[in-house]
Amino acid sequence: MFKGKFSKVLVLGVACVAVVGMLALSACGGGSQSSSASSSSAASDEYKLVTPGTLTVATSPDYAPMEYQENGEIKGYDIALIKEIAKQLGLNADIQNQAFDSLVTQVAGGKTFDCAISSITISDERAEQVAFTDAYYDSNLAIVVLKGSDITSRDMLNGQPIGAQSGSSGEDWAKENLKDSDYTPFQETPDMLAALRTGKLKAVIYDEPAAAYNIAHEYDDCDILEVIPTGEQYGIIVNTDNVALAEAINNAIAELQANGTIAKLQTEWFGAAK
Secondary structure: OOOOOOOOOOOOOOOOHHHHHHHHHOOOOOOEEEEOOOOEOOOHHHOOOOEOOEEEEEEOOEEOOOEEEEOOEEEOHHHHHHHHHHHHEOOEEEEEEOOHHHHHHHHHHOOOOOEEOOOOEOOHHHHOOOEEOOOOEEEEEEEEEEOOOOOOOHHHHOOOEEEEEOOOHHHHHHHHHOOOOEEEEEOOHHHHHHHHHOOOOOEEEEEHHHHHHHHHHOOOOEEEEEEEEEEEEEOOEEOOOOHHHHHHHHHHHHHHHHOOHHHHHHHHHHOOOO
């Protein structure tokens, strides 16, 4: 995941190439939770939905503060945002826990989920399988090591064991830029950080916002070795045959920005509006 306290900026009006291109041409298992819609800006019969009246959403809740589980409840900025989007569309929201590296293929299948939100970096490779909404968040990657580590620069990671989340932009970056390292993929961020703590890994690569949050709240024995300015942007993914839903989500994001809801959510989750 390409996922301050956080140096993130909401990006509105930045159209994702996948959705814009489609409009021009044809125009991250188990557990779930629901929220009810209270208003409607568009009729649900305009969209192709897995369940009528419900926006069925996949997420991988292991990336606080964006998405995570607490006492069985899926929470986070992304979750709060998608619930507000569902309200704008006049839909209920059913949020389901899925593995991050399965999100693209599940949404592309079009049978189990209408969309996915999970700090998913917009990329050309993913856009070959799914359509992205406009970007809603900016991010960079971070290399994280234990405090007091003998690793003091990325060059020292050659030949060393490193890790990243499977299917993430951190994994892509590591494979491209640390080819001489001993790379191990992980399904979930906590498992990756546990391996770092126990000395099985010398460094992990994942999104700077999540890294900063984890270090501030639970992993104070870790430190950011380097922030990698990848300039990544998060988008919500939808099936390529559901462009009407992507358009509606874009409109909902714009409305939430205009009415101050997004600024309120940012203050709630990040301490200040960006």
